Amino acid sequence: MEDEKMMGDVYAVYLRELIRLWRQKVRLVTTIVMPLLWLGVIGNAFNNAFKMPFKGDFLSFLTPGILVMTMVFTSTISGITTVFDREFGFLKEMLVAPIKRESILIGKMLGGVTQAILQGVIIIILAIIMGVNFKGVAAIPGMLLTMFLVSIAFVSFGLAVASKMTSMEGFQMVMNFLIQPMIFLSGAFYPTKMLPSWLKIGVKLNPLTYGVDAMRYFAIGINEFNVVIDLMVMIVLSIVFILLGGYLFRKS
Amino acid sequence: MKAIEIEGLIKEFDGIRAVDGISLEIEYGEIFSLLGPNGAGKTTTISILATLLKPTKGKARVNGYDVVTQAAKVRHSIGIVFQDPSLDDRLTARENLDIHGRLYHMKKDERKKRIEEVLEMVELRERADSLVKTFSGGMRRRLEIARGLMHKPRILFLDEPTLGLDPQTRRHIWNYIEKLRDEGVTVLLTTHYMEEADKLADRVAIIDRGKIVALGSPSELKDSIGGDVIKIKCSNADKMAAILSSNGFNAMIVDNEIIIKAKKAEKEIPRIFSLAKGIEIKSIMYKEPSLEDVFIHYTGKAYREEAGDEMEAIKRRWRMRR
Structure with missing residues (x-):
């Protein structure tokens, strides 16, 4: 009975997120311009310029990386906007309703994850049109799982950051000093083998490396680490960020 | 309950x-x-x-x-x-x-x-x-x-x-x-x-x-302050208030105006004029008390609807509408 009630509450919060998402469908399309530029321009340019140190073309190599990048950006931003809901008052409406704080949190997280995965799916379709060779239908479940793990982790990360943040400048800081380096050091854009050894340390310490590796494994069958380790890292990262984000959000 | x-x-x-x-x-x-x-x-x-x-x-x-x-x-x-x-x-x-x-x-x-x-x-x-x-x-x-x-x-x-x-x-x-x-x-x-x-x-x-x-x-609150409210503007509010107080009125100065309460204001006003020797009374008015007078009566200070804060609130709302 209690669980059923909570499901209903989560759904109410989530439903609102879905309606908002639907109303902003134009924005959903415009925000994938950036990843498309990466694929269409950089992908195609480098495709002809370099020979990859393994089988396959650069465009197919790059696509999983761009997918992860998109997940990270979209999820972080949606986590952050959750906190800005507070400024727009609707959060108050939910806080005074007879529902658990957890329901609000879960509903909101699922909303962010849905948005990120929708964008991911659009990118996958466009990549197929551009001629990227995925592993076929078998690639889909693994890619969705990886997308889910990356986005839930970074929605929570966004929540955690925004709960401690007071201004939009703080948001720029986080993007420039945390998110961007994480993406650049994740092997999203290039094979990490090509890096000098001192940079490789950064790559290995970066949890996102394992997300990109898992995505690439599921999408095109190329990987550097054991995919089980990849997924373990992502699951641990998700749990840590969910707990941290949940804790900071409740406290703020 | x-x-x-x-x-x-x-x-x-x-x-x-x-x-x-x-x-x-x-x-x-x-x-x-x-x-x-x-x-x-x-x-x-x-x-x-x-x-x-x-x-x-x-x-x-x-x-x-x-x-x-x-x-x-x-x-x-x-x-x-x-x-x-x-x-x-x-x-x-x-x-x-x-x-x-x-x-x-x-x-x-x-x-x-x-x-x-x-x-x-x-x-x-x-x-x-x-x-x-x-x-x-x-x-x-x-x-x-x-x-x-x-x-x-x-x-x-x-x-x-x-x-x-x-x-x-x-x-x-x-x-x-x-x-x-x-x-x-x-x-x-x-x-x-x-x-x-x-x-x-x-x-x-x-x-x-x-x-x-x-x-x-x-209505209870308005009755509780005891009759009508008389407001006086004059050249020397402090002195006038002192004179009124020593003659049995309960005079209060709020925003440079003297405020007194009286059961029958129309009968008290001529007395007030006769007491104001050497002080120029610029205006005098009386009315039935409002909640504002009740506030002044109980707190001893003027009531302001604080326009500044209100402007802030309106602005805040306007911003949100966009």
Whole structure:
């Protein structure tokens, strides 16, 4: 009975997120311009310029990386906007309703994850049109799982950051000093083998490396680490960020 | 059992007392107003009653439930219209109400029926499926009232419901609030507009700096200050006040004006002129007391509706509308 009630509450919060998402469908399309530029321009340019140190073309190599990048950006931003809901008052409406704080949190997280995965799916379709060779239908479940793990982790990360943040400048800081380096050091854009050894340390310490590796494994069958380790890292990262984000959000 | 029981309520923020020992009881079916200037502690009191803040000391019960230990039951019992807008303006009016119904565990049929009822009540039925983004300030306020009533709460909190609205819209909102009386809803209304409390409330608690300074029906409060109010402007207010006081008047200086109360003002005015030797009386007037005079009487200071803060609130609202 209690669980059923909570499901209903989560759904109410989530439903609102879905309606908002639907109303902003134009924005959903415009925000994938950036990843498309990466694929269409950089992908195609480098495709002809370099020979990859393994089988396959650069465009197919790059696509999983761009997918992860998109997940990270979209999820972080949606986590952050959750906190800005507070400024727009609707959060108050939910806080005074007879529902658990957890329901609000879960509903909101699922909303962010849905948005990120929708964008991911659009990118996958466009990549197929551009001629990227995925592993076929078998690639889909693994890619969705990886997308889910990356986005839930970074929605929570966004929540955690925004709960401690007071201004939009703080948001720029986080993007420039945390998110961007994480993406650049994740092997999203290039094979990490090509890096000098001192940079490789950064790559290995970066949890996102394992997300990109898992995505690439599921999408095109190329990987550097054991995919089980990849997924373990992502699951641990998700749990840590969910707990941290949940804790900071409740406290703020 | 009373609708609301508050006992020795204290709320401190970093050692500053926003609410300083408030006690009061509100009956079911009553329209009760907390009246006071900005920063008097009205919103803090409502936030405690709505379980959004925990009291530092004291007890409060809403619909018989303790606001600290039985928060979920309190939340089911109340509806609230916040001072700041809290609608989702990317949703339609109907969607806002529907999500609200879901959050309060209403069944689908029940929600559908109730949405029509509350929209009818605030005359927004034709706009049910328009985005809230396209609504004027007054329409938003009406929709918020409808939403507060959506789950049929026994008690409705209205925190400054007409703040920043034009006089015509304000009157419109007042009509809805008066309708609530017929529905048997208990209303706790905070306002810093004297006229609003005077017109709507069965009983008023005047609050200043976190304390209740006077409590009663508007007419009781006005009677309590003892007759008419005479205001005098003159060349030397201090001296004149001293003369009046030594002649049996209870004179007070507020904003460089002398204020005295008198049972029969028209008979006292000639006496005042005869006492003013060497002091030029620039103007003198008398009137029946208003709640403003009650406030001045009990706090000894002028009542300002603090236009600055109000402008801030209007600006805030305007920003949100975009």
